[in-house]
Amino acid sequence: MxxxxxxxxxxxxxxxxxxxxxxxxxxxxxxxxxxxxxxxxxxxxxxxxxxxxxxxxxxxxxxxxxxxxxxxxxxxxxxxxxxxxxxxxxxxxxxxxxxxxxxxxxxxxxxxxxxxxxxxxxxxxxxxxxxxxxxxxxxxxxxxxxxxxxxxxxxxxxxxxxxxxxxxxxxxxxxxxxxxxxxxxxxxxxxxxxxxxxxRNPQPEVNFLEWDGLVRLCFNRKNKALSSIFKTKSVVKMVETNYKTYCALNNIEIEEKDFDMKKKIIDVLKSIEFDTKRASKMDIDDFLL
The missing domain is CATH 3.40.50.150 (Vaccinia Virus protein VP39)
Known part of the structure; x- marks a missing residue:
């Protein structure tokens, strides 16, 4: 035909x-x-x-x-x-x-x-x-x-x-x-x-809702350094609320008297050398880390 x-x-x-x-x-x-x-x-x-x-x-x-x-x-x-x-x-x-x-x-x-x-x-x-x-x-x-x-x-x-x-x-x-x-x-x-x-089979063992929340946050300003994104007041407040909820649900005591979530976030980013990374250049393994 x-x-x-x-x-x-x-x-x-x-x-x-x-x-x-x-x-x-x-x-x-x-x-x-x-x-x-x-x-x-x-x-x-x-x-x-x-x-x-x-x-x-x-x-x-x-x-x-x-x-x-x-x-x-x-x-x-x-x-x-x-x-x-x-x-x-x-x-x-x-x-x-x-x-x-x-x-x-x-x-x-x-x-x-x-x-x-x-x-x-x-x-x-x-x-x-x-x-x-x-x-x-x-x-x-x-x-x-x-x-x-x-x-x-x-x-x-x-x-x-x-x-x-x-x-x-x-x-x-x-x-x-x-x-x-x-x-x-x-x-x-x-x-x-x-x-x-x-x-992918098997599928990665991640909570997709939590994963998507992280990725969404990073890509709101994908060309900004992660330290710049995560030290904004709204993000710090959100992370602190989530962290305290997690600790309460898992019977984890927050020992620090003067708890400073902003400092904690920046310290974590620096410890894994992610403070200057940008979402636009990060691969899947970076996000999984």
Whole structure:
């Protein structure tokens, strides 16, 4: 089948207006879809999770490779289009459709996730996937390009941020493909990128809420020295409150009569030579220390 014929086949399913609030942009280029499938390395025994299948351009190709595809779609119009497309096709037997808001839906078991993610909920989807148990093998996801570049950014990069650190704590993230906006219908205002996210197994033994609180604090002024950030009145007060709560819960007596949390914080930072470090240049091991 020629690419031109395949493109026409794909576009005939677009008989209604896309919902901008749901971030609906249908990937229509069959060569890009083929590349995503190849990069996903789907096994015949795999259960694949697809988020927002739309009219099924990617779904059909996933069904050809996988044991089963579980597609979670919020828009009932898209579900109807997908069902029409697969009517009378044996591949339909391998497809399970769940009509739901992905952020409110408990995820089923899956081996790999492949999806064109709605740009407006990219971050919560990433961390919903990474909190899922049991740990899946990998996710191949399409995002707005700048968001994707933030996911893969390294210390010292301009886009290195809290998102970079939190994602890379939990997973190995790699850039796979850059995709121009004209490969979609309707075209979004920005280009896209496909990334591979492979959860670390086992996951690091950290309290993620506490970890995120620390990282958030450091990246509020990521180019400032840590000593400058941690000696501000608001931060000192917060740390002191948390420290005293921790001591009370663990029956630890605060022995110092003239307890000075600001001095204690600076002394700790200096003892590990972190007082002059900046979050923008710190790697995961630095934060873990």
């Amino acid at each position: 020629s690419v031109k014929h395949e493109r026409t086949k794909i576009e005939k399913h677009h008989g209604f207006e896309m919902n901008k609030e749901l971030g609906q942009h249908i990937l229509r280029n069959p060569l890009v879809i083929k590349s995503i499938i190849e990069k996903s390395q789907i096994k015949p025994t795999d259960i694949v999770l697809e988020i927002g299948p739309g009219t099924g351009n990617l779904t059909v190709k996933l069904l050809e490779k996988a044991k089963k595809v579980i597609a979670i779609e919020k828009d009932p119009r898209m579900i109807v289009e997908l069902q029409k497309r697969l009517q009378g096709n044996q591949l339909a037997e391998k497809l399970e459709i769940i009509q739901a808001n992905i952020l409110k839906q408990d995820l089923p078991y899956f081996d790999i996730c492949v999806a064109n993610i709605p740009y407006n909920i990219s971050s919560p989807i990433v961390f919903k996937l990474l909190s899922h148990k049991p740990i899946f093998r990998s996710a191949v996801l399409m995002f707005q390009r700048e968001f994707a570049l933030r996911l893969i950014a390294r210390p010292g990069d301009k886009l290195f941020c809290r998102l970079s650190v939190n994602t890379q704590l939990l997973a190995k993230v790699d850039h796979l493909i850059k995709i121009g906006r004209n490969n979609f219908k309707p075209p979004p205002k920005v280009d896209s990128s496909v990334v591979s996210i492979k959860p």
